[in-house]
Amino acid sequence: ILYASDFAFTVLAGLVQGKAGATYNIGSPEPVELLTLASLITQFFKPVPEILTRVGQVGLERNRLVPNMDLATAEIGFRMTVPLIAALQKTIDWHGLVDFDSNIHFRCALNTDGP
Numbered sequence: 001i002l003y004a005s006d007f008a009f010t011v012l013a014g015l016v017q018g019k020a021g022a023t024y025n026i027g028s029p030e031p032v033e034l035l036t037l038a039s040l041i042t043q044f045f046k047p048v049p050e051i052l053t054r055v056g057q058v059g060l061e062r063n064r065l066v067p068n069m070d071l072a073t074a075e076i077g078f079r080m081t082v083p084l085i086a087a088l089q090k091t092i093d094w095h096g097l098v099d100f101d102s103n104i105h106f107r108c109a110l111n112t113d114g115p
Contacts, residue, residue, distance in 0.1 A: 001037065002028045003082035003090060013076040024076060025067035030084050033063055040085065044092045 002010075010026050018024060032040075038051045072078035082090065 001030075001032070001084055001087055002026065002080065003087035006080050006082055006087075010072060010076065010078050013078070014072070017076045019075060022071070022075065024072040024078075025069055026072065026078075027065075027067035027069070028080055028084060028087075029066065029069045030080070031066045032084060034065075035063075041088055041092075044089060 007026060010024075014024050014026075035051070035053065042048050042051060069078055
């Protein structure tokens with residue numbers, strides 16, 4: 001998860017400072033398990049939505065996704081300025097998502113059996 005301002009800055013930096021033909025990963029270097037991320041997101045809602053696991057496509061399960069940000073850091077000056085929890089809170093606040101239909105479930109396609 002990367003806050004929108006950090007994402008936008010990194011894209012613009014890549015356009016201005018990036019090398020022609022280079023590919024830069026853009027994302028948070030903070031490792032987070034997907035179930036943990038789902039729990040972090042749902043804590044901001046009342047009532048707290050149920051997290052449903054194993055609802056994604058078979059064969060696409062991931063426990064976590066962490067981009068390698070080394071090239072973006074070295075070549076275009078990537079730096080994350082908004083930490084994960086703050087990014088989640090700011091995004092939810094901006095979208096006004098705190099009140100929702102309690103019948104909605106937070107769907108998360110992941111493998112909870114370990115790496």
